[in-house]
Each structure stands twice: as structure tokens, then as C-alpha cells.
Amino acid sequence: MAHQTLFDSDEPEAPTNRPAATGRIREWVSRPYARAILILTVVIGFVLLPLAWLILAAMNQTGAPASPIMEEIEKTVFWFTIVSIPMTAFVFAVLVYSLLGWKRISSDDPPMQESPAIRTNRTGTIMWTVVSSVLAFFLVVWGMIELAAITANSYGTIPADQQPGDEQPLIVNVTGQQWVWTFEYPGYDGATTPVLYLEKDRPVYFNVTSKDVIHNFWAVELGVKIDANPGAATQTGVTPTKAGVFNVRCAELCGLHHAYMETTIEVLPKEVFAAAMREMGGGKTS
Amino acid sequence: MSSATVVQQHSVPQPAQHGKPGGMIRHFNVVTAVILGLVLATIFGFLANRLVPSGATGATFAPVLPDVGFLAILIGWVLGFMIGIGAFIGPFRWLMGRDLTHADAEYLAGKDMGVGRYFRYTTDHKVVGIQYLVGFMVIIGLGGLLAMLIRTELGVTWAGVFSPDSYNTLIGTHGIAMIIAMIIAISGPVGNFIVPIMIGARDMAFPRLNALSFWLLAAAVPCLVASMFAGGIRDGWSVYQPLASQSPPGMIGYQITIIVFAISTGIASVNLMTTILRMRAKGMTWARTPVLVYGIFGAALMGLYAFPFYQYSQILALSDRIFGTSFFNPVEGGSVWLYENLFWLLGHPEVYVILLPSIAVCLELIPVFMRKPLFAMGFAIAGVVGVVIMSGLVWAHHMYMTGWAPFANYPFMLSTEMISIPVGFLVLVAIGTLWRGTAWTRLPLMAVYAVIFNKMIGGVTGIYLSDVPADQFFHGSMFVVAHFHYMLMGAGLFGAMAGIAFYFPKMTGHILDERMGSIGLWTAFAGFQLTFGSMFVAGLQGQPRRVLQFDNLFNISNWLSTIGAYTIGIGMLIFLAAIIFSWRNGKVASGNPWASKSLEWQTPTPVPLENFTVLPVVTERPYDYGVPDPYATAQKTSSDKAGVQ
Amino acid sequence: MSDTVNPAPVSPTTGEPVQVVAARNRLGIYFLIVIDFMGTMALIISYAYLWSLNVNNGWAPPGSQFTAFMSNGPAPSATGTSFAADWPFWVITFAVLVTCALTWWSYRLTRRGDQAVATAVGAAAIVVAIATLVAQWWQISTLPFGAANGTYASAVLILLSGNIVHLLVVIFLLLGITNRVRMGLISRSNPWQSQFVSIWITWIAIAFILGAFVTSTMKVSPNDNPTRFGGFEPRTSQPSPAASASPSASPSPSASPSASPSPSS
Known part of the structure; x- marks a missing residue:
């Protein structure tokens, strides 16, 4: 049988009384x-x-x-x-x-010396x-x-409106198109911004889609990444825990100005976020 | 010919000799192919120009003529080229019932033809192997040149060397050129030239299909080059839809290249697999078959089942573009996920189509240079089989972040991480064979060290990417680019260099210049570590791939990458110079310069037509090197003593 | 191999016994069938995938389910009809099966040494195959939709184009093999090429059956509430179990966007 010769060891048959392990x-x-x-x-x-x-x-x-x-x-x-x-x-x-x-040999001619024939171990x-x-x-x-x-x-198995905690999660509709990101806040009268404003310690849910080609929504420091697909909406989410300014980049080649399709995230404390939203035209908080 | 001196009871009708041996094919060679290709391209282009009304627009209001015209030109080129090389003579003769006589077959195999046989539809597997070797070097030279241009742009971002369009074209063309080059890198030259001799056959199973597979490749690659002059391939090598539908007509060049190349690969796979399954010498059982044959067989098998998906993804995309269907156009009901699935159904097996032959050729040559048998050959075979089986089950790890099916991430993460076990077997076999050997540090063996080193780094970075949470950071970043270059270039291309250096004496009759080759290899190796080591850092810092401008944060790593890339370029040029110099007037090689025990080295160099005067019979296991292990005998005697006492 | 039949006839080109050459060629044919099978599967997967997703409500051709979503899509066709009729698919498939049966019969006759009848049967197979090609062309040219009328139209047309290519290959093979039987090149002692052609046509017949099966079972998409292109409109209703006309309208296991939880609803 071929299989037997394949996996047979070339070692001598192990004696029954081998030394202890x-x-x-x-x-x-x-x-x-x-x-x-x-x-x-x-x-x-x-x-x-x-x-x-x-x-x-x-x-x-x-x-x-x-x-x-x-x-x-x-x-x-x-x-x-x-x-x-x-x-x-x-x-x-x-x-x-x-x-x-x-041992090492670097002659031009094949070495005469043979090595130990270890077929398996x-x-x-x-x-x-x-x-x-x-x-x-x-x-x-x-x-x-x-x-x-x-x-x-992130997108989770629990629907957004049934999350524990007293605060409703923030919902952001992210739309990619060549070569800008648009962030819409349906909870704030559909205010729309080119920069992603988030509230510190408040869960945020992203609905992501695209108007033309495939983009990839990458919130670098938040560890969020999901494709923006034309003809389909994808969901993900995150809870920012650190205030500051972070990066959004497009991580899927989307044409001419793919390299420039980036924007910033501003993670703001609660009051500042509310003020920023009012300024953007989204007076009503949900 | 073989000594077939049997009494013929049922005689088979002997075909008549029409004219001189070879018949019509005597008039065809690469010159007529190019001329006929250009003529037909011109005629087709002219017809398209006449038949498409000027100013006609398609569903997206884009003008129709450039697309249709370019498509017609490319189809004309491929058809004309294949007619001109004589590819259609075989089917025609079959249809007319004019079978080849023995003299015809010998003419086709290039008997007594001199150098001219390399420029014809020659069926001898050794000629095809050399053609593939040169084709590989030409394509990889093209891809490497484009890589230099990419790194130039990224190294001096302040200068803005290229416009975004040109830059995207560079990336796409570099990607697909390198993928094509690496797919043929070992399966082409070594698979065609060496494998039939290695298994003791006179030629491949289907010699004419063998010639066809090479000449289809030769017809396909000019389409890729032509595309650069028709707007280019601006969408990366993966040409995701619907972005690709926005591209200029150059995209059609990509699609035709892939459609033709997939046919070429498919029939090459059929040929290799049939040869390996049916034409092994007497006595060459599966246990006596060298591991390289397993590796090539595995690669051919993966190519066989995976390439049609790639081909059809491009056929559907071409249909979207020309006929206005909507497979990938979401506005009219198409799905981008369909494209991604079809594409990656090839895309991942293709990685192993590149890697397996490379690792197998390394495993094949380590025993020769270490003068010891291959360690645990069963594990090597299990590794190859495992990779072949599992490679078809992991494609969606390229789609973790696409959101197409979040719950599919669990099974695909499982399968992806499980594939590290068979790949690990191959590493085990490699280091087990190095274990306690006497290293004969010639160029091929040194290249193997480079391969194992790169393979480890590529493998370890691969486990981050196989993990969905970590991939959530790394997907689409420079980290991925560095990882797959470590696999495809670090393991694939350096493995190809090892294989070429090893089989160079058999294929060309000269020894590859040791000194020059080593300088080239190690220069390229050092540059490689710098280029892609820095690229890992850029990825960790968060640089997306395929960008031509980036934050200042990424400057240092990109400058280093560019310096490294130029170093690779210099190293590769030195290696190429070593090849050209040694081929022309290097040291003449004996039949078996490495004192190897496997079958292909027992033939004289240059290998005669039909390889063997008498077909060999295999009676031993491969890799029968070495002396009994002193430790094992010491242990045995001591335990024997223990038994006696 | 060589000791199964005592003195084996020898192939004139390579000098090997014809059985050896035949075994090799048969294996090659099987591998080629694997390639073609994978390609056909790519088309069938595309068909089923698009059917299950119904992206932007673009599956059905205009005339059957003309909705508001289609208004920025292609113009509805003038005839206002919808899905293709089933019976032409099955009639053409039946014709291919007849061709297949005739080819096998011709092979049997060749093995028996009945050259004249084998040639006649082969000629009959050619006639049927050409008639099938004409019928296939007729079916494509009378479909109630064009290539640009949504994904159902695209998927059906590409399947039928594949059929045309398959039929052209079949006709070429039949012409060649019948000519060779007539010339006596395919004979009792070396009938194998006839067998290979029969094997290939058997696969072609299977491909036709697969195509006819998917086109006549998957019609109305199970996803009647698809994602709208480029927007986030809250969905009005839960996706209902697939309706009406389709006999086997169970949703495909592949992920459809409507199945994923929608936080905005």
C-alpha cells in the first residue's frame, strides 16, 4: 500500500523497553x-x-x-x-x-559528506x-x-432602541460618495454635517451606505470599519470613550481622489455636543 | 520512440502525410502572429468604427464607441495572433480528419529546428518551459518597473509626480501584472520543463494544449499593456464594481486579459494534472513521487476550480459595460457583493496557486543541498492536501468588513485560522530537513533561507488579518499590502528565484553565476525587509492602501519604503544580469551539477527531445541521501544493551 | 493497462497503445468539464444571488412589478410583459437530450463496427443540434425584455448566451466526429474520440437542465422589500414570506440586507 510507505518512519522499530520519556x-x-x-x-x-x-x-x-x-x-x-x-x-x-x-560547506563541487538520514521523528x-x-x-x-x-x-444583536441605559443611542446615517463623507443625524431633525460629531460615552449607531461606488467607512481611532455599499445599507456602532479629534478615512479604493476622502471626528462632551447640534440646525434632541 | 513491437491485430488507420512534415504550421511563427494580430485588430477596429453610429450613447450617457472600438481591437488582436501562430490548425485538421503523422508530431515538437523553435507553436514541453521562463521575467520586469514608479510617487509626495489617474493606473496594472507573473512563476517554467522529466515522461499529456496555453498568455499580456494607453486600469487589481464601470476603456483591456489568461491557466492546469496522474514512470507510486510534483498538482487543481469564477466575474462585468446588463450595477438591481464573492472565490485560492509551487520547490531542493532526506514527507503531502482543500473555504475573509453577511464572519474566521495548520506542516518539513544537516551554501539554498524567513513574517502577520476584530483595524490599510507582499513576493518570488537558480543548469545548460546571483539576492532581500517592514509601520499608524497622498505622520515610513524599493530594484536587476550573463556565457553545467538523486538530473544536459531513450523505472523512495543517524544508532545500541541486561 | 487487451492497437502519432492515450484523454475531458462546470456554476450562483437580493427592486423586468423605485432606472419596455415563458427552456433542453442520445447511439454503433449507420446517426445528431441552435436563437430574440431591463433579464440572457456557446462547441465536435467516423478514423479498434464527444455532450445536456431548472423555478424574488439605492428610508413593512407565483420561493440562505436588524426603524 502506498500509504503505508508514505508515513512509515525510517527509524528502527522502537524497542518495547525504550527509556522513560x-x-x-x-x-x-x-x-x-x-x-x-x-x-x-x-x-x-x-x-x-x-x-x-x-x-x-x-x-x-x-x-x-x-x-x-x-x-x-x-x-x-x-x-x-x-x-x-x-x-x-x-x-x-x-x-x-x-x-x-x-556543518557548512561552500565549495563549488557537491559535498562528499552526507548528513544523518532522518526521515521522520x-x-x-x-x-x-x-x-x-x-x-x-x-x-x-x-x-x-x-x-x-x-x-x-457595535451593530449587535440588540436593536438600538432596546439598549440598556437611560440614554437613547445616537443614530448617524453615514453616506459615502465620491469623495466626501456626509453624516446625517435623524434624531436631530436630520441635521447634516461633513464632520462627524459624536458624544462622549454615548453609544452611536451608524447606518452606512454609498451613492456611487464602494467606500469603506474607517473611524481609525475608534476601531470602526465597514464598507459603504451602493444598493445596501450596513450597520455598525461604537461607544466613544475619549474626547478629542480623530480621523475618518476611506479604506477602499473609490476612484480619482480616494486619498483625499477623509474627514475628522470630534468626540465632544454632552453639553458641547448638544450645542454643536443646535448650531447645525438640529434643535430637537430625541 | 518507444519500442512498440506488438503484433497489430486491429490496425488503426495510418494518417497520410500531406506535404512536408508539419503541414500548414510550417508557415506560421511569432512574426506572422503579430502581423496577423495587428491586421485583424485594425480591421475589427475599423469595422466597429463604421458600425457604431457616431455619437451613440449608452444607458449612462457615456459614448459607446470607445468601449466597443477598443473591445473590437482587442478581440481582433487575440484572434489574429492565435490564427497567426497556428493555434487553429489543430482543430481544423481534426475536423477534416487529417491526423498528425509521427513526422508531423516531431516537427511540431521542434525537432532539429534550432532557436527558431522558441518562436513557434512548438509542443515540446522543454521549449514551452523556456518560453514561460522568459515570459515570466518580462512580465515581472513590467510589474517591477511600475512598482518603482508607485514608490517614487509615495516617497516624494511633495513633488506630486503622477496625477491621481496615472497613479491609480500604476497600482492596478502593477497588481495584475504581478499576479499573472507569480501564477506562472513556477508552474510555468518548472512545471512544464522539469515535472515531466521528474516523473519520467516523454512529454506532457497534451503537447499541443501546452503550446496553446503559453501562446494564449502571450496574446493576453499585450492587451494589458494596451490598456495603459486607453485610459488604464484605475481600480486596483481587484477592480471592484461598480467603480470599474466608471473607468475608461482601459478596463476592457483588463477584462480581455483575464478572460484569455483564465483559459490559458485552465488548460495548463488540465495538462499538468493529467500528466501527473497518468504519465508517471513505472514504479513511481505516490510514495515515490517527489514533493514538487504534489505542489504543482495542488496548484493546478486550485487553478482548475477557482479560475472560472474570476473569468466569469470579468465576463459579467464586460457584459455590463458593453450590453448594458446590470449584474453589478446596484441602481438596476445588481449587487456589488456578487462581484466580491465571485472575485474572491478565485482570489484566495490564487494566493495558494502562487505559494504552493514556491514552497514545494524549496522543499524539493533543501534535501539536495543538505544531503539528507526530506523530513516527514507525509506531513508535506498532508500540508499540500490540506491547503488545497481549505483554500476553497476561506475566500470571504477578504470580505469581513463588507457587511455582506456579518454572521458568516464566524465560520470564515474558523477556516482561515485552521489553514495555518497545513501551512505549518510545510514549515515543519522545511526546518526538519534543515535540522542537523550539512548546509552546502549555494545560491538556491540561501534563497530558501530567505523564503522561510519571509514566510514566517507573512504568516504571523496573517494571523492578525485572519482575526475579524484585528482585521477591523487592518483591513484596507498598508498593513495588508505589506502582509501579502511578504507572502507573494517574500515567499513566492524568492521561492521562484530559488527554483530558477536550482533548475537553471538543467534548463539552460549553464550554472547561474553564484557571486552575482548572491549579491542580487541579498540586495533584494535587504531592500525587501526595509520596504515592507516600514510598510507594516505605516499600516499600524493607519495609512489606507492605494492612496497617493497622506498625512505627515506617515512620511518617514514611506520614505524608508521607497529607499527599500529602489534597493529591491537594484538587487533584482543584478539577479537578472546574472541570469542573462550566465545564460549567454556562464560556466557550462554537467548533467547533474548538484549531485541530485532525482530523475530529472539523471538526463543529459541539454535534455534530448523526448527526454529518455528508454523510459525509466523507479525503484526507490525520493531523497535517498544521507548516512544512518549516529544518535539513533547510539540510542538503539544503548537500549539494546538495556534490553539484554 | 496494456495487458487487458492482448496486442493493443498503437496510436500512429505517439506509438503508445490507443487505450493508454484514450485513458489520458478521457481524464483531460473530465477536467475540462470541471472547468466548464465551475463557469456554469458562476452563472447560476449569480442568478440565485441576484434573485434572492433583489437590490433596489431591480430583479423583475419591467411590466411585472413596476414600482416607484424603478422610475430612475431603465424605461419600461413597450410590450409591458414580464418573465420569460418556461416551455422554450424545456423544449430546447429536450432537443439537447435528443442530440446527446443520438451521439451515444452513434458511439455504440461505432464500437460494433457499423460505420455507415453510425455516420447516419451522427448526421442526424448534427441536424438536431443545428435545429436547437436556431431554436435557442429564436428564444433569445423573442424574449419580452432586453439586456438593460433589470437583473433577471441580465441573468437569463447570460445563461442563454452560454447555451449558444455550448451549442456551437457541440456542433463543431459533432461535425468533426461524424466526418471522422465517415472516414474510418474512428473505428472499432479506436472508437474513443466518439466516446469523449458523447461524454462532453452529456455534460452540456446537464448544463441545459440546470439552466432550465433555475430559470423556471426562481422567478419572483423572495425579497419584496429591498434596500433602496443610496438612501436610508425607514422600511414600511417587515419582509413578508415570499409570495405568489414562484413555486419554490424560499428565501436563499445568503444574506439579504433586509434580514439584518435595522436600528432606524
């Missing part, structure tokens, strides 16, 4: 190269470790996180970096050691499979939980 591990670690690779892995791992914070520092340059969603995103990015460092460090350590540690392959599966499982579980969390924080 601990003994075998001790024997393996006692090999010089094994110890060197482990040390190298740890060193490379610690060299890579600061990346976890540097990545967040780059993301936070313009004031993020300004919402619980963005906090969840940054937490995800941080932990994904942390869990992927050991595996990356191990692979890099093997790369480095295989060039510098084990049950322990190694099982460990790799288990570790990578556990990591993938972790990613999936983490991703599912976080996705459920940000879903609950």
Missing part, C-alpha cells in the same frame, strides 16, 4: 545543538518581545484607543504577538543554527502538530469571543 528528554537536551537552539530561541524570543509594545505604540500615535472596540482590537493584537513569538523565535533559531552551528512531528493545533485553537477561541464582544459593542 523524561530520560529521553534529558538525553535530547544534553546534545550540544539542542541546548544551543533552545538558548537561541529564548534569546531571539526576548529580542522580538518588545514588538508587542512597539506595535501598540505605532497604533496609538493618533490617540487610539478611543473606544472599547479599539481596546479589544489592541488587546487581540498584543496577545497574538505574544503567542506567535515563541514559534517564530524557534524557527528563526533553527535557521540561524543550521547556517552557523551545524515521531516526537518532533507530534509536538509540532499539537503545538500548532493548540495555537490555532487558541486563535479561533479568542477570535470568536472577541468577535462576539465587538459585535455586542
